[in-house]
Amino acid sequence: xxxxxxxxxxxxxxxxxxxxxxxxxxxxxxxxxxxxxxxxxxxxxxxxxxxxxxxxxxxxxxxxxxxxxxxxxxxxxxxxxxxxxxxxxxxxxxxxxxxxxxxxxxxxxxxxxxxxxxxxxxxxxxxxxxxxxxxxxxxxxxxxxxxxxxxxxxxxxxxxxxxxxxxxxxxxxxxxxxxxxxxxxxxxxxxxxxxxxxxxxxxxxxxxxxxxxxxxxxxxxxxxxxxxxxxxxxxxxxxxxxxxxxxxxxxxxxxxxxxxxxxxxxxxxxxxxxxxxxxxxxxxxxxxxxxxxxxxxxxxxxxxxxxxxxxxxxxxxxxx
Numbered sequence: 001x002x003x004x005x006x007x008x009x010x011x012x013x014x015x016x017x018x019x020x021x022x023x024x025x026x027x028x029x030x031x032x033x034x035x036x037x038x039x040x041x042x043x044x045x046x047x048x049x050x051x052x053x054x055x056x057x058x059x060x061x062x063x064x065x066x067x068x069x070x071x072x073x074x075x076x077x078x079x080x081x082x083x084x085x086x087x088x089x090x091x092x093x094x095x096x097x098x099x100x101x102x103x104x105x106x107x108x109x110x111x112x113x114x115x116x117x118x119x120x121x122x123x124x125x126x127x128x129x130x131x132x133x134x135x136x137x138x139x140x141x142x143x144x145x146x147x148x149x150x151x152x153x154x155x156x157x158x159x160x161x162x163x164x165x166x167x168x169x170x171x172x173x174x175x176x177x178x179x180x181x182x183x184x185x186x187x188x189x190x191x192x193x194x195x196x197x198x199x200x201x202x203x204x205x206x207x208x209x210x211x212x213x214x215x216x217x218x219x220x221x222x223x224x225x226x227x228x229x230x231x232x233x234x235x236x237x238x239x240x241x242x243x244x245x246x247x248x249x250x251x252x253x254x255x256x257x258x259x260x261x262x263x264x265x266x267x268x269x270x271x272x273x274x275x276x277x278x279x280x281x282x283x284x285x286x287x288x289x290x291x292x293x294x295x296x297x298x299x300x301x302x303x304x305x306x307x308x309x310x311x312x313x314x315x316x317x318x319x320x
Contacts, residue, residue, distance in 0.1 A: 067107060067150050068093060074105050075146045078154060085162075087208045088240040089221055094157055102157035103141065106221065107150055112228050112236055119145050125227035126153060132199060136192035137219045138211075153224060160213035164242075167207060167272075182273035185210070188217025189269065193262055201226050203257040204237075205265030206246035207272070230256045245278035 042049055072080045078095040084104070085092055089112075093105045113119045126143040133139070142154040163185065170176060177185070189210060196202060196219060202209070203225030211218045225233055231254050237243055244252070248264035251257050272278040 067146075067148070068105075074152055074154075075144050077142075078103060078105050078152075080105070088206075088237060088243050089204065089209075089224055095154075097154075104138065104155050104157045104220070106153045106155075106224070108153065108224070108228075109236065110149070110151075112232050113151050116149075118229060118232075119149065119151050122151060122227045126223060129200060129223055134192075134195050136188065136216060137196045137222050139222055140224075155220065155222075158211040158213060158218045158220060160211045160218070162208050163210040163212055164207035166212055176276065177273060179274070182270075185212070185217055185273060186266070186270055189219070189266060192217060192219045193259075193266065196222055197259045197262070201258045202262045202265075203227075204233075204243070204247075205262050205269070206243050207269070208243075210269075226257050230254050245272075 068080045081094045083093050090106050090108045095103050095105045097103050113122055123143045126140045129139050138155040138158055140153050140155055145151055200223045202222055209221045211220055234254050246265045246268045248261035251261050268278040271280040
């Protein structure tokens with residue numbers, strides 16, 4: 001399946017830069033990233049406390065919230081070419097490294113890693129994956145903290161379109177992927193997970209982290225979610241309703257994602273592609289149309305909201 005990339009181009013002029021210096025200064029909520037008036041102590045959107053423990057990123061009415069624009073350099077090593085898009089885990093840019101190769105630079109929202117120790121731990125966790133290469137997974141090539149506490153992750157650039165964009169385009173045309181196309185995507189994701197799970201879990205498998213190229217399905221943002229403090233990750237994801245159905249129950253209650261949580265995401269993805277609803281297989285009583293019993297049981301096992309082991313443990317505690 002061939003899909004073209006859709007890109008958002010960013011242009012920053014000298015006039016805008018001058019206006020930014022004079023414009024009224026606002027701060028960001030550390031949890032939901034909403035822009036707040038100066039000196040505010042509580043976010044009006046999510047209720048999170050805003051403290052002075054660590055300076056927050058400043059944004060103005062004249063300057064976009066994204067920290068980089070075309071022509072900027074990230075950590076003096078990566079030349080930003082354009083902004084690709086913003087998702088639950090941050091803003092992604094297409095950039096060029098010092099060797100002239102195209103790379104993806106993802107900037108992590110400040111609210112996910114607001115303190116220096118958390119940022120250092122995040123960078124150290126991703127550093128363990130440097131030097132590894134996988135055909136179906138875009139693993140981190142570099143990670144660091146730029147000026148102003150901006151956390152970035154670099155991976156190879158994947159030419160294609162995210163599965164979310166593909167699905168939105170089909171649904172806008174009141175169409176759905178053909179069954180063989182859906183199964184091809186699922187097979188590609190399963191193969192990529194099998195490869196990735198030899199070194200790490202993905203941590204946040206949903207359509208935005210799946211790239212469709214002309215001949216491959218490639219996972220992006222690998223291991224990023226797993227390196228973020230779990231409580232901050234869950235609180236942040238609660239503001240992204242499109243992503244929540246793909247998160248395993250144990251992740252939703254604050255546990256760190258693992259290979260099992262990735263398989264839950266794969267089951268939700270299968271339900272989305274085959275039936276148009278990622279929660280179709282996790283809700284008891286929902287009829288799955290034209291589905292062989294073996295396939296339905298397999299899908300429901302992947303998307304079960306409460307694992308059988310957890311139910312058994314609850315029964316044992318109640319008896320005791």
